[in-house]
Amino acid sequence: MKLANKNLPPPNATLHRLVKFFGRQRLDKTDLVALSGSHTIGMARCVSFKQRLYNQHRDNKPDMTLEKRFYHKLASVCPCTGGDNNITPLDFASPPKFDNSYYKLIVVGRGLLNSDQVLWTRKDPEIAHLVKSYTENESLFASPP
Template sequence: MSSLFFTSLLLFFSLVLLPSLNALSHHYYDHTCPNLESIVAREVRLATANDKTVPAALLRMHFHDCFIRGCDGSVLLDSKGKNTAEKDGPPNISLHAFYVIDNAKKAIESTCPGVVSCADILALAARDAVVVSGGPHWEVPKGRKDGRISKASETRQLPAPTFNFSQLQQSFSQRGLSLHDLVALSGGHTLGFAHCSSFQNRIHNFNSSLDVDPSLDPSFAASLRRVCPARNKVKNAGSAMDSSTTVFDNAYYKLLLDGKSIFSSDQSLLSTPKTKALVSKFANEQHLFEKAFVKSMVKMSQIAGAGQEVRLNCRLVR
């Protein structure tokens, strides 16, 4: 075989065949499951009507799925036998609302069986979680496959609320996400609730000379200390992520600039001129934040996984 022919063959595979195997599409289910998006949106709306914490849970679930093994639905798998799955790893213990994905999957299977992956359902549910909270709508690329591997030990790869800026940058960069993506996706913290354990480091024994992180607004720090005393034993105690915890808006960035952020990782976004400028930009212009968030969510949702199947039950491998 000539070197020219071999080179041409490699080029063919790289430019034609490989993208066709991995590329996602907005129209992936147009013919095989045309009602998919309306089914998922309905389940998210119904669940949110009964529990206002559902949108934040679904958005966080999708993020945690994509950051481990790519967006392959591995976070949805239950622990089995000797294997402890991702959802039971320390950073994911507080994840909830898995039933929303289960309900959507059941409804979809009754309409178009064996077609839609759990990973795609989760990506759509995360988008609908933002929409039902008053945020922007976007087209979700589809065609993901479900992975068969889920290990709690791998959840150590998730960016922690105590991360400093360099740790955050490295975590996002390893997944092909930029500083712009980091600041935009952090805006997802506009929804949800933080448990005391995730920010105790800022309000008690901050360092050898200070009890409280000096970057925190004093009155805000005092309110956090009242809710989360040093030896807190109140189950599920904590704080809302921002002043409008069930509304998708740019309040997170405004509070961050006012010294009223929750996590060390949030505060770290003010530690470089580039990221601080983005925080200010998003705090001043909600539509710019929404535009950036959508772009970064689409980018994150396309982190490739190694999934090869479409699960019939999102909690179990086939």
């Protein structure tokens, strides 16, 4: 577990931190965006995204990039106090299916983890272009490089 925590970015990672983490593993931005797409399947515990709902910038306010209806859906699963072990799909659109819905969700503000949503801040044109490409072309995402 310690090795995984050392080598995998935390769910609240910033874009800069993600690029740095992946770089340490000799992975580039294309790898970062493609591998993040694995979040199209799987689950996350409330504790992994609670900060986004209630205290994103240590100001007792939610992450303003969260789409409003999505925020309310998440808040019903993850209350302000307690519920840390409640789980929810990483990809609400098609939880059991490996597809490009993960990218489609982050483009509309429905990325579950901060480390998902920051891929669409558009602060990095290369990353934004890759997200948009995978959003528009599922076969591009599904095909190996």
